[in-house]
Amino acid sequence: DSGVTQTPKHLITATGQRVTLRCSPRSGDLSVYWYQQSLDQGLQFLIQYYNGEERAKGNILERFSAQQFPDLHSELNLSSLELGDSALYFCASSVGTSGGSYNEQFFGPGTRLTVL
Amino acid sequence: QQQVKQSPQSLIVQKGGISIINCAYENTAFDYFPWYQQFPGKGPALLIAIRPDVSEKKEGRFTISFNKSAKQFSLHIMDSQPGDSATYFCAGGGSNYKLTFGKGTLLTVNP
Numbered sequence: 001d002s003g004v005t006q007t008p009k010h011l012i013t014a015t016g017q018r019v020t021l022r023c024s025p026r027s028g029d030l031s032v033y034w035y036q037q038s039l040d041q042g043l044q045f046l047i048q049y050y051n052g053e054e055r056a057k058g059n060i061l062e063r064f065s066a067q068q069f070p071d072l073h074s075e076l077n078l079s080s081l082e083l084g085d086s087a088l089y090f091c092a093s094s095v096g097t098s099g100g101s102y103n104e105q106f107f108g109p110g111t112r113l114t115v116l
Numbered sequence: 117q118q119q120v121k122q123s124p125q126s127l128i129v130q131k132g133g134i135s136i137i138n139c140a141y142e143n144t145a146f147d148y149f150p151w152y153q154q155f156p157g158k159g160p161a162l163l164i165a166i167r168p169d170v171s172e173k174k175e176g177r178f179t180i181s182f183n184k185s186a187k188q189f190s191l192h193i194m195d196s197q198p199g200d201s202a203t204y205f206c207a208g209g210g211s212n213y214k215l216t217f218g219k220g221t222l223l224t225v226n227p
Contacts, residue, residue: 002159022225031213041170043160043205043217056214096213104150106160 003027004093004108005111012114023091025072026075029064031055031096033105034066038087049074050096081115088112122207122218124189129225135193141204145178146208150215151180151191155202163204164191195226 001025013019034046036059045058049068056089060066063081068074078085088110094103121140129135141149166173166180168191173180179192182203193200203222207215 002161004159019131033214042219043215045214045216048213050213059212094213103213104162104165106162108151109157109159 002106002108004091004106006089006091006108006111008111010112010114012116013081014116015081015083017081017115018077019077019081019113021076021089021091021113023074023076023093023108025074025091025093026106029093029095029106030072031094031103032068032072033092033094034060034076035092035107036087036089037090037110042044043090046076051094078113083115086115087115118123120206120218122206122221124221125225126217126222129196129223131196131198131225131227133225135191135196135197135200135225137204137223138188138191139218140186140188141190141208143210144187144217145207145210146216147211148209149180149182149189150209151178151208152207152217154205154220155192158203160179184213193223197222198200198225198227201225 005024007022023067030051033048036044046060066076092105092107092109094105151163152160152206154160177194182189203220206218209215
């Protein structure tokens with residue numbers, strides 16, 4: 001158990017809908033990362049937050065947004081869902097620093113999103 | 117594009133054998149190279165990681181070999197066990213904190 005929690009575990013919804021995925025980082029970790037895992041694209045970095053502020057952005061669609069709250073949990077919002085958005089969405093956390101060396105990332109169990 | 121190329125896609129090894137997975141990267145700004153292990157239905161778990169100032173790192177049966185000039189690194193699993201059967205991902209990370217992952221290698225260790 002990595003200490004990172006994600007809810008829900010499974011989510012089934014229809015095209016055009018909007019969903020919210022939630023992540024609680026490990027105790028003491030300030031950075032949260034979101035990744036999308038699909039069979040064809042593999043693990044793709046979406047976005048990173050550090051202590052409430054957006055730090056880095058990857059291949060995140062404009063229909064997707066995220067935020068990190070004062071209690072450090074994070075939410076990933078996916079809207080106008082398409083069939084191709086079906087994937088596993090992982091949250092990871094790390095201690096994070098304002099600059100300097102890299103920190104190990106610990107992954108949560110993921111949320112499996114199915115868009116019908 | 118900042119890619120990490122991983123091979124092979126799949127690997128079958130007999131129990132007790134050596135499993136070798138290779139990765140090559142393009143981005144010379146990477147300064148952190150972790151390997152993750154993922155079991156079905158689970159999130160990736162950090163297995164071992166190396167920084168480019170060393171050429172090898174060993175933790176138990178797992179060893180990373182790193183060749184900075186060739187921009188290549190590999191994972192060696194000695195005395196492979198059926199419990200090692202999983203998908204392995206290599207990755208590169210830099211000062212922007214994000215990880216760029218390889219496509220993964222499905223390892224099957226036959227008893």
